Amino acid sequence: MALSFPTRRPALTSLVLGAIAACGFAPLQWWWLTIACVAAWMLIVHRAPNTKAALWRGWAFGVGHFTINNNWFQHAFDFQDKMPPVLGYAAPIALALYLAVYPALASGLAWRMRGSRITASYVLAFAAAWIVSEWLRSVMFTGYAWDPLSVIWIPVQPIAQVAALVGTYALSGLTVLLAGLLLLVPRRPVPLAGAGAVVLALLGAQWLSYGTPPAGSSATADQPRVRVVQPNVPQDARGESDGEMMLAKLSQLSGGPGAAPRLIVWPEGVIREYLEDGYPDYAYGTDPFWLRWRMARLLGPRDMLLTGGTALQFDKAGNAVTATNSVFAVDPRARLGKERYDKAHLVPYGEYLPMPWLLKRLGLDRLVPGSMDFAEGPGPRALDIPGFGAIGIQICYEIIFSGQVVDRSQRPRMIFNPSNDAWFGKWGPPQHLAQARMRAIEEGLPVIRATPNGISAVIAADGTLIATVPHEQAGAIEVPLPAPAPPTLFSRLGNWLAAIVAILLGATAIAIRRR
Numbered sequence: 001m002a003l004s005f006p007t008r009r010p011a012l013t014s015l016v017l018g019a020i021a022a023c024g025f026a027p028l029q030w031w032w033l034t035i036a037c038v039a040a041w042m043l044i045v046h047r048a049p050n051t052k053a054a055l056w057r058g059w060a061f062g063v064g065h066f067t068i069n070n071n072w073f074q075h076a077f078d079f080q081d082k083m084p085p086v087l088g089y090a091a092p093i094a095l096a097l098y099l100a101v102y103p104a105l106a107s108g109l110a111w112r113m114r115g116s117r118i119t120a121s122y123v124l125a126f127a128a129a130w131i132v133s134e135w136l137r138s139v140m141f142t143g144y145a146w147d148p149l150s151v152i153w154i155p156v157q158p159i160a161q162v163a164a165l166v167g168t169y170a171l172s173g174l175t176v177l178l179a180g181l182l183l184l185v186p187r188r189p190v191p192l193a194g195a196g197a198v199v200l201a202l203l204g205a206q207w208l209s210y211g212t213p214p215a216g217s218s219a220t221a222d223q224p225r226v227r228v229v230q231p232n233v234p235q236d237a238r239g240e241s242d243g244e245m246m247l248a249k250l251s252q253l254s255g256g257p258g259a260a261p262r263l264i265v266w267p268e269g270v271i272r273e274y275l276e277d278g279y280p281d282y283a284y285g286t287d288p289f290w291l292r293w294r295m296a297r298l299l300g301p302r303d304m305l306l307t308g309g310t311a312l313q314f315d316k317a318g319n320a321v322t323a324t325n326s327v328f329a330v331d332p333r334a335r336l337g338k339e340r341y342d343k344a345h346l347v348p349y350g351e352y353l354p355m356p357w358l359l360k361r362l363g364l365d366r367l368v369p370g371s372m373d374f375a376e377g378p379g380p381r382a383l384d385i386p387g388f389g390a391i392g393i394q395i396c397y398e399i400i401f402s403g404q405v406v407d408r409s410q411r412p413r414m415i416f417n418p419s420n421d422a423w424f425g426k427w428g429p430p431q432h433l434a435q436a437r438m439r440a441i442e443e444g445l446p447v448i449r450a451t452p453n454g455i456s457a458v459i460a461a462d463g464t465l466i467a468t469v470p471h472e473q474a475g476a477i478e479v480p481l482p483a484p485a486p487p488t489l490f491s492r493l494g495n496w497l498a499a500i501v502a503i504l505l506g507a508t509a510i511a512i513r514r515r
Contacts, residue, residue, distance in 0.1 A: 014064070017037040020033060048107075120509075146400055150438070169498040228469070230469040231250055246272075251294070268450075406443055414484060444487055446458070456468065
């Protein structure tokens with residue numbers, strides 16, 4: 001039976017379907033709409049007369065999808081004079097023109113496996129090709145792994161939990177497989193009723209997910225606690241002159257010592273003065289010990305503070321040559337921890353400027369204010385925090401990279417994800433939170449997010465939200481430190497599972513086609 005779908009203007013239809021498919025992600029989370037759009041797009045690709053047409057339809061779908069999905073990108077241009085805000089309106093489209101290459105690759109590979117009608121081999125090949133293309137998007141040119149397809153399942157927790165077994169990219173391929181299966185359902189009452197039952201079951205699972213109590217155990221009086229502080233200071237109100245106001249707001253929300261030890265966590269980008277000793281005098285605006293003492297006076301004798309900050313690196317002549325976006329630990333005696341964490345996965349155009357030889361001549365600069373580019377850190381690692389154990393650190397958008405957030409040689413008890421989502425408009429913060437929840441599921445580890453203006457959260461090891469501070473509200477969360485889950489299959493094998501699932505799907509597609 002041939003499915004009926006208008007294809008008079010297939011590229012334009014693919015563009016519109018891609019744009020609508022973005023509504024399945026946060027903040028809207030209409031995942032069922034994404035499934036329907038992907039299924040319709042797969043049908044349009046199947047009807048392409050040649051590989052070139054299939055690639056074109058895949059690219060059009062990607063342009064529509066990534067333009068809408070990354071609409072928050074425009075907001076980042078509002079805070080840097082050398083990057084005019086008007087460029088922000090073109091930025092999501094320009095980014096989408098590149099990212100659309102990956103859906104185009106998937107559609108082109110899948111089209112090579114098509115027959116005269118849609119078959120299981122075509123659907124399986126499409127799912128396998130999607131896994132490959134989505135993984136490539138996460139690694140090519142430093143990678144841009146924002147919102148893999150599987151993130152639509154975050155509101156449907158029973159499906160999202162599959163990521164603990166196979167990971168994000170493989171679950172994305174299985175999502176494409178589900179969409180393709182809709183094309184294989186003939187117009188007969190029994191199969192249609194079965195398909196309807198599946199959709200109703202998924203909607204029911206979503207409804208039950210909203211009513212699921214957060215994972216955790218009953219707390220004792222002496223159980224370590226975590227306190228997440230969200231000062232809600234807008235991005236354009238944060239500069240060197242506002243350091244005193246920021247510190248006062250953070251201190252006010254940090255509370256006071258209690259019977260249980262507390263791990264207080266502050267966001268990325270809120271401490272502009274330098275915390276480390278030993279820099280040349282010209283580097284300091286405030287004495288670093290005085291700054292640390294003001295933090296330490298908030299702590300009880302068993303408390304610790306983790307905060308985002310900046311570290312400088314100097315040449316032999318004492319000139320500052322580069323900086324790192326870092327996390328520091330401060331103890332009750334105003335001492336820094338023995339080690340700091342330096343962000344490894346930097347944001348291009350944000351923390352460093354690609355092709356500076358060209359862009360600086362055009363009068364452009366990176367989005368983060370400052371005269372120096374940031375340097376890369378060594379990669380995922382954990383800090384040993386006295387009284388709290390090994391705490392993994394991932395700064396800001398490092399958390400979106402599946403399989404790259406934990407040091408496999410030292411599994412932490414949780415991941416701390418300080419972030420500055422003030423750049424991210426209205427759509428970016430809930431999307432960022434959803435991806436952090438997916439990392440918790442994959443690794444079986446709690447994730448603690450602290451942001452200046454939201455959404456800060458304590459996420460259980462199964463991805464459920466224990467507590468949040470809403471977007472653009474000042475507040476603090478204090479809860480017992482969530483327990484880690486046993487290591488998941490994904491935490492042991494990582495994205496080798498994506499390769500295994502892609503190979504299995506592709507091999508099955510080839511076997512069915514040959515049969």
